[in-house]
Amino acid sequence: MAHPASHTNRLAQETSPYLQQHAHNPVDWYPWGPEALGRAQAEQKPILVSIGYAACHWCHVMERESFENEAVAAVMNTHFVCIKVDREERPDVDQIYMDAVHAMGLQGGWPLNVFLTADAKPFYGGTYFPQGKWTQLLTNIGQAYAGEHRTELEQSAERFMEVIGTSELAKYGAQNHNATQEADYAALEAIGGAPDTGLAGVSEEEFKLLVYNLSTSFDRERGGTNRAPKFPMPSIWRFLLRAHAVSGSRAVLDQAVLTLREMAWGGIYDQAHGGFARYSVDGEWLAPHFEKMLYDNGQLVSLYSEAFQLTGEELFRETVYDTIEFIRLELTNDEGGFYSSLDADSEGEEGKFYVFTKEELRAILGDEEPLFSDYYNCTAAGNWEHGRNILHRRETDETFSATHQIAPGVLPKLVAGWKQKIMAVRATRVRPGLDDKVLTGWNALMLQGLTDAYRAFAEPEFLAMAEHNARFIETNLRDGPRLYRTCKDGRASINGFLEDYALVIQAYISLYEVTFTEKWLHEAEILTEYVISNFFDPSETQFFYTDSSAEPLIVRKKELFDNVIPSSNSVMAHNLRRLGRHLENAHYTDLATAMLAQVRHLVVKEPQHLTNWASLYAALLRPGAEVAILGPEADVFREKLNRQFLFDTVLAGAEKASKLPLLKLLKADAQGRTAVHVCRNQACLAPVYGVGEALAAL
Secondary structure, eight states, X not given: OOOGGGOOOGGGGOSOHHHHHTTTSSSOOEESSHHHHHHHHHHTOOEEEEEEOTTOHHHHHHIIIIITOHHHHHHHHHHOEEEEEETTTOHHHHHHHHHHHXXXXXXXXXXXXXXXXXXXXXXXXXXXXXXXXXXXXXXXXXXXXXXXXXXHHHHHHHHHHHHHTSXXXXXXXXXXXXXXXXXXXXXXXXXXXXXXXXXXXXXXXXXXXHHHHHHTTBOTTTSSBSSSSBOOOHHHHHHHHHHHHHHOOHHHHHXXXXXXXXXXXXXXXXXXXXXXXXXXXXXXXXXXXXXXXXXXXXXXHHHHHHHHHHHOOHHHHHHHHHHHHHHXXXXXXXXXXXOOEEXXXXXXXXXXTTOEEHHHHHHHHGGGHHXXXXXXXXXXXXXXXXXXXXXXXXXXXXXXXXHTTOOTTHHHHHHHHHHHHHHXXXXXXXXXXXXXXXXXXXXXXXXXXXXXXXXXXXXXXHXXXXXXXXHHHHHHSEETTEEEEEEETTEEEEEOOHHHHHHHHHHHHHHHHHHOOHHHHHHHHHHHHHHHHHTEETTTTEEXXXXXXXXXXXXXXXXXXXXXXOOHHHHHXXXXXXXXXXXXXXXXXXXXXXXXXXXHHHXXXXXXXXXXXXXXXXXXXXXXXXEEEESTTHHHHHHHHHTSOOTTOEEEEESSXXXXXXXXXXXXXXXXXXXXXXXXXXXXXXXXXXXXXXXXXO
8 A cells, every 4th residue: 555645646736625635646647638638649548537526435435445556556557547537626527427327327426437448438437446346347448458359449439429429308308209298188188188388388287297296206204205325405395395386285395394304303414513414325314425515505505494484494494504504614715615515534434523422422411411312312232333323313302302301491402502512522533524625606506595594584694604605706716707617725727617607697696686786686697698608509499518618528518407406407597587587688588488398398207307497397387476676675675575485586676776677667656665566477566565565466
């Protein structure tokens, strides 16, 4: 095993913490770029591209077992040009080679290890390989490529290129669904007539089918979907909140509430300090992979804030406040930027920072340990590995207090004291590694989360964090109308991807709606115009993932399916609808409708993979109102209106005259009152002068 300092490779010059983790491997690593690709072409050697991220547990395992090993590295260096990629910095590269592994019929995940021809076309791949199997695979592929089987491998690569070069729309039949659609309509007619369709062909009947198709995957006992591992998947549950707003269905709201409650009680949530881990390995939300990712927590702040607006459940408020506090303390830099993640591992062990044996708990809590252990379900044998316990809950505070005969108001004080003692011990432990690069799109998700939390709770600190972050993005991650992908140590790099633009535009529109600071709406428009000019593909009415001026890769992909982060195209479609209504720009709103129309049939058929698109479907089915507030109490009215869950409502306002389209024709009230104008379908109601009247009109 090589000593970490005995080698230095090219990754030492990179800003990515993940690449820097491999800078002292004996592997002759290159970063992705012209130097590595040029060498492969010049020497006609195959390429090994190994993709991961800093908080990835199995990436660390494979590094320890194979990439730090002199003998294994020698095999890699002999046969391959070896390239390390941080998937968070280069999601475009990751997307292509993940698609390739799926095309090979293999399970994807990270670390992702893919073997390429000298011209970067994939012919084999996989995820984690144990050392012995890895060494054998390297030898076999190296010898085959250098010998008589190279032609076969290149032909195999060409076949995979045909698959990964096909657009998602074409591959999954969204462009050629007429026959299927006609069959669906025939079925609908048989049960009561053809659907009455609206914008993009949406209909009540089809929406019911969409919700039903999604519901078949629900876990009705523990929330989430009926599978393990369990990922939070915020866009699914945010859609259910919207489906409830559209249909009034109590069942869909109950499923969302069940999921949010079980996640907030589970080990996937850090019971002592707030913040969610990436997923749980089981079906009960108990045992997570312990890495905490910014993108999850930003979206979950949005989700829990909106759920609180609908339910008023105190658990959801606590979850939002504690998660934002975790972000403030652990993932925020001095300039207001948010770091990417905390590692799963510390001292080489996954989760060691977070878990406790019964003996440790007794030493920490003394006589209170039995009650603590009942509350957090800790046992002498441990509820996890090696006699250790993951703190998690299984019942409400009210039920726990009744069972243990605890007087009202006492339990919250006990819990607060327990958390302080647990955190004091954690402060003495070796901390998990921090990935301190700042990613534009992920920062925008957290910015969006803060605006949603401010809507729900009107907490000034949430807005202060949001505005600080927005200024950071403007100062450090923008160059005129363009965005960078990442920033570290004051150095911005890599051109932004569609994800970055779409998520920043979304957050800027939201920041306008919680402040009425018009700058943010104007910046959203500038970025939107850049996206339309540089990313749009009119042939499929969708956007490419990469800028037209970006480095050319073997294929230029689009991102259609919603995953742990909603697809950049679905976010962009929402943006066009919202911004188009704010600016009275029919081109934007028409484009949003056309984008949904292209995927509508697929959304209905496979909603579990397109729930952010499904939220747009709900919006077009039951469009919300445009609300314009003008007068001296515009900020007060805005704050009170924002406390409500107002689905698909666009909110604009000013204390005095404004040139924004929704406001420019409004006249100040002669009596100096603040007026609220509620408009739907290009028609406005008479102005009202109180928040209660405005809510009644909505």
